[in-house]
Amino acid sequence: MIIDVHTHINNYHEDRVVSLDDCLNKLTDTMLENNVDYSLVLSSYKVNEHRPSTKQVVEAISDRDNLGVVAGISYLNYTHRDLKEISDFLEAGLIKGLKFYPGYEPFYPNDIRFKVVYDMAIEFDVPVMFHSGDTYAPTGKVKYSHPLHIDDLAVDYPDLKIVICHVGNPWIKDCMEVVYKNKNVHADISGLVLGDFSDKFERYMKTEIEEMITYAGDPKYLLYGTDWPISNMKSYLKFMDQLELPQEKKELILWKNAAELFKIDVTKL
Ligand SMILES: [Zn+2]
Numbered sequence: 001m002i003i004d005v006h007t008h009i010n011n012y013h014e015d016r017v018v019s020l021d022d023c024l025n026k027l028t029d030t031m032l033e034n035n036v037d038y039s040l041v042l043s044s045y046k047v048n049e050h051r052p053s054t055k056q057v058v059e060a061i062s063d064r065d066n067l068g069v070v071a072g073i074s075y076l077n078y079t080h081r082d083l084k085e086i087s088d089f090l091e092a093g094l095i096k097g098l099k100f101y102p103g104y105e106p107f108y109p110n111d112i113r114f115k116v117v118y119d120m121a122i123e124f125d126v127p128v129m130f131h132s133g134d135t136y137a138p139t140g141k142v143k144y145s146h147p148l149h150i151d152d153l154a155v156d157y158p159d160l161k162i163v164i165c166h167v168g169n170p171w172i173k174d175c176m177e178v179v180y181k182n183k184n185v186h187a188d189i190s191g192l193v194l195g196d197f198s199d200k201f202e203r204y205m206k207t208e209i210e211e212m213i214t215y216a217g218d219p220k221y222l223l224y225g226t227d228w229p230i231s232n233m234k235s236y237l238k239f240m241d242q243l244e245l246p247q248e249k250k251e252l253i254l255w256k257n258a259a260e261l262f263k264i265d266v267t268k269l
Contacts, residue, residue, distance in 0.1 A: 001251075001266060003258040004031070004039040004233070006129075006165060006190035006225030009057065011050040020052050020060050027228070028066065034233045037255070037269045040225075040262065042129070043072040045101040055085065058094050065268055070097040070129060073117055075105040083116065090124040096262045097121075097163075099129045103145025104137070110152040118153075118160050127161040127186070127261055133169040136191075136230065147175040154182035161261060163223065166191045172208045180216035186261060189253075191227030196235040206243060213245070222253045223261070 009023040024041075031039055041061065044051040052060070054071040061067040071086055089095045098121055102109055109130055121128045132147045147168030154162055164187040168175030179185050192205055213219050226236045240250065259266050 001255040001269070002034075002036045002038075002237075003224065003255040003264060003266075004036050004226050004228065005163070005223045005258045005262065006188050007039045007041055007228045008044070008230070009041055009052065010044055012229065014050050017049050020056060024060055024064070024067070028064065030228065030233055031066065034237055036233060037266075038066050038068070038264055039228075040068045040070050040096060042070045042099045045072045045074040045099075045105060046077075054089070054095065058089060068096040068262065068264065069094065070099045071095045072099045072101065073114075075100070075102075075107040075111070075113065083120075086117070087120055090120060090126060095126070096264070097127045097129055099131075099165075101131045102149070103131055103133075103135045103140045103142055106141055106144055108144060108149050108152075110149065110156060118157055121161075122157065122159045125161075125263075127163050129163040129165055129188075131166070132164045132175065133166045133171055147171050147178055150185060151178045151182065154178065154185050158184055160184060162186065163188055163261075165225070166227070167209070167212065172212060176212040176216050179212075179221045186221045186223055186257065188223040188225035190225030191231055192239075193231050193235070196232045197239055202239055202242070205239065210244060213249075219245070219249055219253050220257060223258050224254045 007027060009027060011018045041057055043054040043057050047053045057069050061069060130150060132145050135142060135145060147164050150162060150164055162185045164175050164185060167187045167189055169192055175187055179187050193201060226233050
């Protein structure tokens, strides 16, 4: 069983418009090729012809059992209608979590402006995911996406279930301390490369992830994710394969932790 907690259906090649259904088909075809049973699709913090809204994604995946939606939330642009829509989706069980993009947008995770949204996540018991570490675009501001800022949030909201995306890369040691210290914090390993791992980078990341597990203990907090289509699924599974971990710990990372955290019914897969 494999659950990918971090995929996108944004079109990153903006010279042409690709339909939402084509993007979804490409995702499910790639999952099939790589024996991935379930993926979470994270919507963006902005909506345009290359980035569908949460509502569009929710509607487009409604007949696909192997996909779930995590709703992207914008710090700069939200209205009471957006909050109402998110709350309705949560109440109807149509979204599995919320995603925030510090670094891409200028805010720290513990910003009071998001208290209302975090309270919603606690009420409906869904995790909140944070972009963390390096930004794909050089226009991002990485002081906001440093994983250390998650500690404030984790301490102030002990009932909030938090995911640090990309293990805070390159600040993986900081991420490992925040995960070790706070029971309510998880991390996903997505987006560590653009495309495929080179041999050298794979060896480097192998050491980093294994050190994290040595320090923070049994990987009950670690989640498999790719950031597809930015990172390649096949290359990611090869990366998982060469980690020196017993099979039962790999299974925690590959699907068990995710199924529990996001309440994914694996009996239906
Ligand atoms: Zn991502």
